[in-house]
Amino acid sequence: MEGAKPFEIGPYHGHSKPDHPNDYLRYFHTEITNLIENGFYYKASNVKIETTGFCCNAPALSFIKLIKPCGAHYCCMKCETEGEYVFNGS
Structure with a gap:
């Protein structure tokens, strides 16, 4: 959507860092890949997702x-x- 503002997906916290960033990002990667490839349906419209960066x-x-x-x-x-x-x- 043109003009859409960035928004926070999820802050995370814990008592220590994961052993490896792949452990930390695995579920995000799987979900965002699916959303980029397939989008999702909202009010009978397929909404496409794209990422332009990470903050x-x-x-x-x-x-x-x-x-x-x-x-x-x-x-x-x-x-x-x-x-x-x-x-x-x-």
């Missing part, structure tokens, strides 16, 4: 992309600049 905070994005988290040594995903390690004595 994640930095820790969630690094988790689902399998990259080092924000603040890790040599972690910037947008450049190739190596960070500097500083031991603070703790």
